[in-house]
Amino acid sequence: MSVTEAPPVAKHPGETKTSWWKGDRSEPVxxxxxxxxxxxxxVVIGAVTRPELYGDASWVQNNVLTILQQASAIGVITVGMTxxxxxxxxxxxxxxIVALAGVWATTLATQSYGAGGMIFTAIAVGVGVGLVNGLLISYGRLVPFIATLAMMVAARGLAAQISGKQTQVSANSVINDIASTRVLGIPLLVYILAAVVAAGWVLLNRTTFGRRTVAVGxxxxAAxxxxxxxxxxxxxxxxxxxLCCGIGAIMLTSQATSAQxxxxxxxxxxxxxxxxxxxxxxxxxxxxxxxxxxxxxxFSTITNLFAINNLSTEVQNMVKGGIIVAAVLIQQFRYKSLTNLFSRVKTG
Structure with a gap:
């Protein structure tokens, strides 16, 4: 059992379900x-602000699928980031990396090899750039922030150079149909997200690679x-x-039928x-x-909520920023920290 996942029931001698629930091991749950x-x-806020929309069951169903589809590409990228x-x-x-992989995969030369060539190129570019990042950090002893910041600038520049600062249209129907294909009424992109999340969960929680990742971090x-x-x-x-960026590049290219x-x-x-x-x-x-x-x-639901209420992107970004700050504060001041703080105040 990985330290990142809490067990379903109490495992340690003398540990009750109540004490387990209040402990650190149940924090992820x-x-x-x-x-x-x-x-x-x-969802409640959306129903209150736009009751005429949420009163339509078919609209609600389509809206949920839209949120999931919009979350698919960034969700895949987030798995790798995690x-x-x-x-x-x-x-x-x-x-x-997503931009570079997408642009490289949609060049005329790459598209001539068909959908397989485009997918292979996007994944190869993603993995290749990721390896360069890892080598610079591990063996070049660069701070991750500096190494990846430099790569961010360089990869964007290379993508602009390859594309000539133009939007490259994908003419491959197989790639373009990924975003529009539905299986049992659910977009194929959602299945791809589910598959990547499932693979990531298994890799983190059920393999030596996952345990080593936690140990190294x-x-x-000591590791x-x-x-x-x-x-x-x-x-x-x-x-x-x-690798996740390469997969995300294909997903975004499919949605826009282009890359830039x-x-x-x-x-x-x-x-x-x-x-x-x-x-x-x-x-x-x-x-x-x-x-x-x-x-x-x-975040995808917040974006959708702002869109249906015709609110500006600026306000949306401020809300996102507030959520990030709140999340970091919660990490630093968890239940035990607050309990200890109150105890010190009482004894003082």
């Missing part, structure tokens, strides 16, 4: 339930003394993030924010894939 409560609250942050790093270049030196090749593992984490150097703008901030409010510690060593998914859904 409590946080996820809190995020579910936030989603419910957002692994990187749990491992003690940060990746500011994910948006730029929690205490790199090294325990026999973990911290440098190699860090490289793999950034390659995994790049400015695509996925500020996606790095959305992915980091979603991971944080989902319970991933910025200092590393703890986080959950399910929590990150809930974080993505919260």
């Amino acid at each position: 409590r946080r996820n339930l809190g995020l579910v409560g936030v989603l419910v609250a957002l 692994f990187v942050i749990i491992g003690g790093g940060i990746d500011l270049s994910v948006g730029a 929690g205490n790199p030196e 090294r003394l325990a026999g973990i090749n911290v440098r190699r593992h860090t490289v793999l984490l950034y390659a995994l993030s790049g 150097a400015a695509m996925a703008n500020l996606y790095e901030l959305d992915a980091i924010a979603a991971a944080i409010i989902g319970g991933t510690l910025l200092s590393g060593g703890r986080g959950t894939i399910i929590g990150a998914l809930f974080g993505v859904l919260v």
